[in-house]
Amino acid sequence: MKSKFVFLITVVFGVYLILYFLLQVLSVNTVLSMIGQNSDENTQRAIEKQFRLHLPAWKRLAIHLNDLSPISIYSQEIESDWYNQDIKLSGWNFLTVYNTGLWLKFPYLGRSFQNQELVSHLVWTRSKTTFILAFISIVLASFLGIILGILASTNYQKWPDQLILVFSSIGVSIPSFFIAIILSMTLGYYLSDFTGLSFKGSLVEYDDIGNAFFSWRNLILPVLALSLRPLAIITQLTRNSMLDTLKEDYIRTALAKGLSMKTVVWKHGLVNALNPVVSSIAGWFGSLLAGAYFIEIIFDMKGLGSLSVNALMKFDIPVVLGASLFIALLFVSISFLLDMVYRWLDPRMRSS
DSSP: HHHHHHHHHHHHHHHHHHHHHHHHHHHHHHHHHHHOTOHHHHHHHHHHTTTTTTTOOOHHHHHHHHHHEEEOOOOSSSSSSHHHHHHHHHHHEEEEEEEEEEEOOOOOOBOOOOOOOOHHHHHHHHHHHHHHHHHHHHHHHHHHHHHHHHHHHHTTTTTHHHHHHHHHHHHSSSSSHHHHHHHIIIIITTTHHHHOOSOOOSSSSETSSEEEOOOGGGHHHHEEEEHHHHHHHHHHHHHHHHHHHSSHHHHHHHTTOOHHHHIIIIIIHHHHHHHHHHHHHHHHHHHHHHHHHHHHHHHHHOOHHHHHHHHHHOOOOHHHHHHHHHHHHHHHHHHHHHHHHHHOOHHHHHHH
16 A cells, blocks of 8 residues: 555656646746736846746756645745745744754645736635536436446346447547537527526626525536546446346355345445446546536636636646646545555455
């Protein structure tokens, strides 16, 4: 388990390095994109110094890694006032030697180049929409997928099995963003008077007097669009896994003892068939967190998708890195939890 944890941390670090150097190559006109083409040279130099853009790329990388580390080293004379204040608010200086302090703190992601807002606040605020959308989508896809997979396997080569296979094959072949466009135009635009749904909208809306309220209705179409492909794959995977499990000797023995097919399927077959299904669900949940970006843009939802795309278009490196690092951490956390679930489902893994 320790080696798995070290491997996952290494993956996050590798993702961060690749993204950092790619963004450094792309962001040659960062300052001009922030303050405009007609700004004077003194203003450009001041902005470069404020965000440390005048430093070499390797030195900025060292500063970023120091900011991300839970134990960091900082000089008592920090260049920027807001940078100094951010570090003081995010941690505790527990040791000072020769004007250099050791700090125990939360990872510091910096501030946005565009509005100088804390990246951690932006990412955390926007991630709620993305997480809610991905979580509800994977729960819906998992529940329906397992039910349909069991129904197909217990009616092998009969009409329910054939019908479920046809629809699942269609669901696998259609991209989520195409489904989102179709649902948005049909149910959210042309038929909106009948469905009561909108082709775009945020989870948090405001009434006429400015009071905020949570709009669950705006989740219906994005969830349908995002959950269709994992639903189709989980259905096929559950069906195939259940078919293999139902051929085992202990299943035939249980049926020979007089147990009903329903009891055998739910109490004996399903538990042993769930391992590959759980793996697929965990992997798809991580993919939905990233795939929700396109769905959020189509339905104009204020999540990590719109935040990252807008930041990338404006060369806002701290925001892009912060959002990408957050998604990478979620991926590795899901993978780590998946190993724990495997050990719970399969006693052979616990013994090994």
